[in-house]
Amino acid sequence: MSPDDNLLAVNNRVVSFLYPTTSFINKFTEFRRFQGVPSPPPPAQNSKYLNSGQMASSTQLKSDALLEQMKLHLSTDAGKEITKKIGLVYQFNIAPKKIGFNEEIYVVDLKKGEVKKGPYEGGKPDATFSFTDEDFFKVATGKMNPQIAFMRGAMKVKGSLIAAQKFTPDIFPKPSKM
Amino acid sequence: MAMRDLVTGGAACAVPGSSSSSNPFGALANTLIGSSSKTPVLKEIPTSTNTSSDGNVYLGTDEQLSTLPGSEFDHPLQPNGQGAQFLQGFHNADRGRFADAWEEIHNPQLPYSQGRGSLTHVPGIEHTIRPNNQLQPDFDGPPQRVLSSFLHSFVNSNQGGVLFHPSPLPVLGLSEGDKQCIRDRSSIMARHFFADKSEDFINAQVNALLSSLDIDGDTRARGPLPGRFRELDDYWNESQGMMKPGPHTADGWVTEYTQRRVEHGDPNTWAHSFEQQHGANGWASEFEHEQSQLASLNQMRGANIANLAAMEQTRMLAHTLAQNNDPKFQNSKFLQFVSKMSRGEIIMEDNQVKPNAVSAPGDWAAEYQQQFNGGHAWADQFAHEISRGPNGWASEFAAERDQHGSVDDQWVNEFSKLHVQDWVEEFGNQVGEGALGENSADNWANGYDDYLNEQAAARQRSESSRGVYEFSDMNPYVGHANPLKEGQELFRKGLLSEAVLALEAEVLKNPDNAEGWRLLGIAHAENDDDQQAIAAMMRAQEVDPTNLEVLLALGVSHTNELEQAAALKYLYSWLRHHPKYGTLARPEMSDSLYYADVARLFNEAAQMSPDDADVHVVLGVLYNLSREFDKAIASFKNALNLKPRDYSLWNKLGATQANSVQSADAIDAYQQALDLKPNYVRAWANMGISYANQGMYEESIRYYVRALAMNPKADNAWQYLRISLSCASRNDMMGACDSRNLDVLQKEFPL
Numbered sequence: 001m002s003p004d005d006n007l008l009a010v011n012n013r014v015v016s017f018l019y020p021t022t023s024f025i026n027k028f029t030e031f032r033r034f035q036g037v038p039s040p041p042p043p044a045q046n047s048k049y050l051n052s053g054q055m056a057s058s059t060q061l062k063s064d065a066l067l068e069q070m071k072l073h074l075s076t077d078a079g080k081e082i083t084k085k086i087g088l089v090y091q092f093n094i095a096p097k098k099i100g101f102n103e104e105i106y107v108v109d110l111k112k113g114e115v116k117k118g119p120y121e122g123g124k125p126d127a128t129f130s131f132t133d134e135d136f137f138k139v140a141t142g143k144m145n146p147q148i149a150f151m152r153g154a155m156k157v158k159g160s161l162i163a164a165q166k167f168t169p170d171i172f173p174k175p176s177k178m
Numbered sequence: 179m180a181m182r183d184l185v186t187g188g189a190a191c192a193v194p195g196s197s198s199s200s201n202p203f204g205a206l207a208n209t210l211i212g213s214s215s216k217t218p219v220l221k222e223i224p225t226s227t228n229t230s231s232d233g234n235v236y237l238g239t240d241e242q243l244s245t246l247p248g249s250e251f252d253h254p255l256q257p258n259g260q261g262a263q264f265l266q267g268f269h270n271a272d273r274g275r276f277a278d279a280w281e282e283i284h285n286p287q288l289p290y291s292q293g294r295g296s297l298t299h300v301p302g303i304e305h306t307i308r309p310n311n312q313l314q315p316d317f318d319g320p321p322q323r324v325l326s327s328f329l330h331s332f333v334n335s336n337q338g339g340v341l342f343h344p345s346p347l348p349v350l351g352l353s354e355g356d357k358q359c360i361r362d363r364s365s366i367m368a369r370h371f372f373a374d375k376s377e378d379f380i381n382a383q384v385n386a387l388l389s390s391l392d393i394d395g396d397t398r399a400r401g402p403l404p405g406r407f408r409e410l411d412d413y414w415n416e417s418q419g420m421m422k423p424g425p426h427t428a429d430g431w432v433t434e435y436t437q438r439r440v441e442h443g444d445p446n447t448w449a450h451s452f453e454q455q456h457g458a459n460g461w462a463s464e465f466e467h468e469q470s471q472l473a474s475l476n477q478m479r480g481a482n483i484a485n486l487a488a489m490e491q492t493r494m495l496a497h498t499l500a501q502n503n504d505p506k507f508q509n510s511k512f513l514q515f516v517s518k519m520s521r522g523e524i525i526m527e528d529n530q531v532k533p534n535a536v537s538a539p540g541d542w543a544a545e546y547q548q549q550f551n552g553g554h555a556w557a558d559q560f561a562h563e564i565s566r567g568p569n570g571w572a573s574e575f576a577a578e579r580d581q582h583g584s585v586d587d588q589w590v591n592e593f594s595k596l597h598v599q600d601w602v603e604e605f606g607n608q609v610g611e612g613a614l615g616e617n618s619a620d621n622w623a624n625g626y627d628d629y630l631n632e633q634a635a636a637r638q639r640s641e642s643s644r645g646v647y648e649f650s651d652m653n654p655y656v657g658h659a660n661p662l663k664e665g666q667e668l669f670r671k672g673l674l675s676e677a678v679l680a681l682e683a684e685v686l687k688n689p690d691n692a693e694g695w696r697l698l699g700i701a702h703a704e705n706d707d708d709q710q711a712i713a714a715m716m717r718a719q720e721v722d723p724t725n726l727e728v729l730l731a732l733g734v735s736h737t738n739e740l741e742q743a744a745a746l747k748y749l750y751s752w753l754r755h756h757p758k759y760g761t762l763a764r765p766e767m768s769d770s771l772y773y774a775d776v777a778r779l780f781n782e783a784a785q786m787s788p789d790d791a792d793v794h795v796v797l798g799v800l801y802n803l804s805r806e807f808d809k810a811i812a813s814f815k816n817a818l819n820l821k822p823r824d825y826s827l828w829n830k831l832g833a834t835q836a837n838s839v840q841s842a843d844a845i846d847a848y849q850q851a852l853d854l855k856p857n858y859v860r861a862w863a864n865m866g867i868s869y870a871n872q873g874m875y876e877e878s879i880r881y882y883v884r885a886l887a888m889n890p891k892a893d894n895a896w897q898y899l900r901i902s903l904s905c906a907s908r909n910d911m912m913g914a915c916d917s918r919n920l921d922v923l924q925k926e927f928p929l
Contacts, residue, residue, distance in 0.1 A: 075839065178802065
């Protein structure tokens with residue numbers, strides 16, 4: 001058994017302790033492969049609307065609304081709890097239809113308690129997630145479990161897996177309904 | 179060493195392979211013993227194996243070997259507690275079949291090796307066998323804990339390289355299957371734990387473990403005949419080959435049966451016996467019978483419903499999927515399904531009758547999926563089966579198994595008792611390391627992945643089919659003389675779920691009744707089901723495209739779902755079709771709507787008639803879209819000044835406040851709404867959200883549970899409840915949440 005194999009074995013042990021499913025482990029190997037793959041092309045379009053009544057009629061992402069609410073939420077006591085508990089920086093690349101295309105980039109900085117549009121500027125985020133808009137919405141509202149999303153390929157992860165595992169629906173505020 | 183060798187070698191791992199093959203004495207002894215009757219064997223054979231001497235035996239000390247090495251083969255026959263227990267099984271069995279069983283044990287054949295092969299699916303077995311556990315209340319008894327801690331100490335013994343000391347243990351009641359499993363697993367795992375140690379050390383460790391557990395070294399795979407391993411190897415490959423190409427792999431259900439049935443030497447036994455019971459086409463005819471029943475139900479629904487069938491079905495699929503958040507749950511879905519089925523819960527829970535069109539022939543996985551979603555059909559058939567005989571399907575099944583010999587029964591039953599989570603987790607680690615690499619583990623994982631992909635695909639379909647109304651099954655109001663009136667009455671009384679049924683009956687009778695569809699949509703919205711609300715409102719809009727209430731409701735529902743473009747479209751339509759403000763709208767605008775333009779028009783409208791509460795409401799919704807919450811709150815407050823008793827307005831105000839993180843204010847507003855309409859499910863659910871967003875998870879749970887008690891179909895609330903349970907560290911209630919057991923939840927979280 002080579003040293004590298006050993007490393008893999010150790011990592012796998014951690015993973016399967018948390019998620020004792022064989023397929024997750026399989027996917028984990030994919031995850032490692034994915035890490036080696038060059039990142040998807042940079043977003044073709046950048047922030048172009050909203051926040052102050054400026055709203056385009058067509059390309060509005062659901063995730064925009066969620067992350068805007070997140071921004072507010074992080075200023076509350078409950079939000080500060082989350083910041084304290086997680087203490088990591090997540091970057092979200094959210095595509096309207098297909099992962100890797102026309103992505104909007106958000107940084108949810110749970111070190112500082114901020115949500116910002118655009119790539120992270122303070123170095124490397126602890127974990128970067130790629131979603132489609134719909135799937136991000138589902139994961140954030142608890143309709144889909146992040147692990148399931150990952151296994152289905154609905155969520156791509158780069159960076160620390162430990163950090164990625166702390167990404168749960170719990171950190172998002174829930175939208176109330178009129 | 180190839181992983182497969184490790185697996186098929188089984189206990190050979192506990193022993194250097196060479197020693198057994200160079201063991202003619204063993205071969206001779208085994209041949210003699212194997213062919214003799216059992217009684218002399220019992221007398222002649224030493225009863226137990228000393229750990230150290232066992233180790234020596236397999237290091238090839240000829241002297242030791244000459245003391246009758248074949249003895250390992252006969253440890254199942256030890257007249258000590260375990261052996262006697264085991265033998266008891268034989269004695270209990272029909273005498274006439276005893277010889278067969280005996281034969282099988284001593285001459286492992288294809289089925290046996292497959293049985294062994296399936297043993298290596300430990301995670302799989304663990305899940306698939308578990309349903310049996312539920313029939314065995316003593317499953318979680320102390321022996322499991324003893325075993326668990328014992329195995330832990332074994333695992334931990336790899337630190338420091340200390341010899342693992344065998345220790346006396348109470349009788350654990352391990353079956354042959356258990357023992358075999360432990361034997362195989364410990365041998366393989368020891369190779370990994372002690373990778374840096376010598377083979378002798380490993381053997382000593384394993385033997386210490388095995389002797390403590392009163393497990394003899396493997397009798398069969400360590401067999402005396404040279405070439406036995408190869409033989410087993412072939413069998414293994416064969417069995418794998420058999421399992422691979424079929425449609426089975428995608429589906430845990432089939433896998434389970436394959437694994438179980440495989441022990442009987444014929445994977446098709448199950449199918450055969452089913453045929454025997456029900457005739458060659460029994461299954462199909464049962465199925466068709468169900469179909470025809472469903473079809474007749476379908477006709478009741480009205481002509482236009484039939485073509486929606488397929489879409490409803492896929493929606494249902496997504497619905498089911500949405501509940502499965504936990505990977506563990508996903509994995510053990512079959513188990514959940516079976517246990518629900520056995521408790522009859524599926525009938526209540528999944529009561530959407532769907533006309534299950536038979537899928538492509540042979541596509542078991544898809545068919546199972548349909549059955550799973552259909553639930554009803556399956557459960558019906560199951561119930562049918564039960565009512566058929568006094569003891570039901572289970573006993574039929576059991577009886578059938580009995581005919582195949584008690585050995586198999588014992589294996590399954592006993593193995594299912596050996597539910598040791600830690601063990602399985604350790605095994606999972608091994609799988610991760612590739613210990614079982616290409617064979618079982620990958621098979622299993624791939625199957626599971628396929629299954630997931632299928633589901634994902636179905637899910638995509640369901641997304642495109644959104645907006646299709648999903649009717650309830652078994653509607654008591656079908657045939658009612660005036661369901662609309664009844665529905666209106668029920669709605670007024672606040673009995674939302676009942677009102678939904680009555681109104682469904684109305685629109686089935688009069689599909690062109692816009693008011694029926696509209697009120698149905700409102701009822702769903704108040705019941706916290708926006709998907710159904712949107713679907714009903716869209717039907718209402720088809721019938722009456724200019725109904726202002728419908729347009730506003732659609733705008734609100736789409737806003738709730740964060741579907742901004744759609745929401746904007748409907749709100750603009752509201753303005754355009756309004757008798758008073760319609761003139762403000764310019765027709766050329768409807769092609770490309772810009773939020774700012776629409777908002778400006780509504781502000782103009784509000785200036786035109788500041789006393790029209792409706793304009794303020796639409797403005798409030800619009801400001802929600804653009805997340806100008808302060809303006810939205812002001813608009814709703816204006817509207818409330820004009821209409822202080824409109825509970826839905828209070829809820830809108832509350833939701834807006836909640837979304838702009840003024841949760842404390844929101845709770846006051848919701849309370850106003852609930853004072854006016856106590857059965858307002860949406861407001862209860864929103865209360866829960868507000869508490870959760872403030873980090874008060876215990877409180878939020880109570881409100882979610884209350885909302886769900888009034889409408890168990892409010893999926894959002896179930897999902898949020900789950901999150902709150904996890905945040906409040908109430909994992910003990912997770913099971914109740916996943917099985918949607920409201921009785922338990924209400925008792926635990928009274929409001």
